[in-house]
Amino acid sequence: MTGLESSRPKPLKIGEIAVANRVLLAPMSGVTDAPFRRLSAALGAGLVVSEMTASDDLVNGKPMSRLRCEAAGIGPHVVQLAGCQTHWMSEGAKVAEAAGADIIDINMGCPARHVTGGQSGSALMRDLDHALKLIEATIAAVKVPVTLKMRLGWDDRSHNAPELARRAEAAGVQMITVHGRTRCQFYKGEADWGAVRAVKDAITVPLVVNGDITSFEKAVRALEMSGADAVMVGRGAQGQPWLPGQIGRQLETGKAESTPDLAEQLAHIRALYDEVCRLYGLRVGLKHARKHLGWALEIAAQCSGAPAEKLKTWRQNILTSEDPHRVHRSLQDAFDDFAWSAAA
Numbered sequence: 566m567t568g569l570e571s572s573r574p575k576p577l578k579i580g581e582i583a584v585a586n587r588v589l590l591a592p593m594s595g596v597t598d599a600p601f602r603r604l605s606a607a608l609g610a611g612l613v614v615s616e617m618t619a620s621d622d623l624v625n626g627k628p629m630s631r632l633r634c635e636a637a638g639i640g641p642h643v644v645q646l647a648g649c650q651t652h653w654m655s656e657g658a659k660v661a662e663a664a665g666a667d668i669i670d671i672n673m674g675c676p677a678r679h680v681t682g683g684q685s686g687s688a689l690m691r692d693l694d695h696a697l698k699l700i701e702a703t704i705a706a707v708k709v710p711v712t713l714k715m716r717l718g719w720d721d722r723s724h725n726a727p728e729l730a731r732r733a734e735a736a737g738v739q740m741i742t743v744h745g746r747t748r749c750q751f752y753k754g755e756a757d758w759g760a761v762r763a764v765k766d767a768i769t770v771p772l773v774v775n776g777d778i779t780s781f782e783k784a785v786r787a788l789e790m791s792g793a794d795a796v797m798v799g800r801g802a803q804g805q806p807w808l809p810g811q812i813g814r815q816l817e818t819g820k821a822e823s824t825p826d827l828a829e830q831l832a833h834i835r836a837l838y839d840e841v842c843r844l845y846g847l848r849v850g851l852k853h854a855r856k857h858l859g860w861a862l863e864i865a866a867q868c869s870g871a872p873a874e875k876l877k878t879w880r881q882n883i884l885t886s887e888d889p890h891r892v893h894r895s896l897q898d899a900f901d902d903f904a905w906s907a908a909a
């Protein structure tokens with residue numbers, strides 16, 4: 566064995582499922598729809614996770630919850646479930662498994678008031694005994710591996726992620742992701758990757774560190790500080806579905822890659838736009854795709870050094886249009902315009 570091979574971290578596995586590399590795309594409601602996950606996986610993300618779905622909605626067949634769990638079609642299919650009742654969690658997990666999920670992820674990290682108010686998401690970090698009942702019910706309901714995503718704790722006085730992680734592993738959870746903030750921080754301040762190390766010390770299953778990882782350098786630092794086995798990228802991938810893959814490859818090879826050029830970026834956003842409109846139908850799809858369009862324009866403007874005024878005009882033009890043909894034409898014109906800025 567060469568020195569390089571011996572210093573290489575072990576390949577990431579969730580149960581028997583091999584993960585392509587050490588960078589995961591985070592679940593993000595309203596963002597990581599199936600077309601976005603498909604694109605990010607095709608561009609090299611190690612693993613992509615569905616948007617959170619309320620377990621009762623999934624069991625009751627709410628059309629939107631089915632769409633949220635749609636498979637990306639590349640790599641393992643990870644469905645994230647939220648809920649606060651053992652019955653719905655176990656039934657939801659069965660529905661997801663029957664629909665093709667390879668892994669079920671449980672959400673114990675969502676800070677939103679409408680979620681914690683219903684005692685789901687990060688509210689479960691205030692009642693670990695109940696959290697464990699939900700975890701046990703989910704694991705008992707399915708054959709596929711179950712993973713867990715959480716925060717550091719509810720607030721600064723209760724960093725109980727290590728305890729929840731340890732108990733979750735004992736119950737059979739096969740990978741744990743920790744966002745290095747407390748629930749009460751929401752998205753304020755900076756993610757504390759160092760604080761995630763206490764979770765690493767408490768478990769033997771793979772640990773994923775999450776929060777504010779937007780570059781290769783930050784990924785390396787987060788891995789060093791937390792001792793985690795992998796990183797998860799969320800907001801950094803908005804408008805840049807290639808980012809998890811790019812960081813993942815650089816972690817494997819050490820070789821830096823340049824950002825896709827404007828022509829590639831244009832091809833990606835066009836394909837994503839069409840797929841989102843197809844998945845949701847034109848009426849809902851047009852609204853849903855706007856976020857992706859806005860972020861893609863921002864990234865393209867940033868890459869080309871286009872002035873803020875230009876970005877504003879194109880955003881206004883494209884995000885208000887309800888005609889897909891016009892959107893396609895305007896995207897071409899906008900990217901041509903950005904290319905002029907880059908060349909100037």
Ligand SMILES: Cc1cc2nc3c(=O)[nH]c(=O)nc-3n(C[C@H](O)[C@H](O)[C@H](O)COP(=O)(O)O)c2cc1C
Binds near residue numbers: 596616674800
């Ligand atoms: C718009 C948005 C939606 C999110 N939806 C979910 C979700 O459905 N499930 C979940 O576990 N976390 C969700 N998160 C949290 C992210 O998965 C991630 O933990 C958080 O954004 C921190 O990572 P980042 O700094 O890389 O974005 C969401 C975050 C954002 C910004």
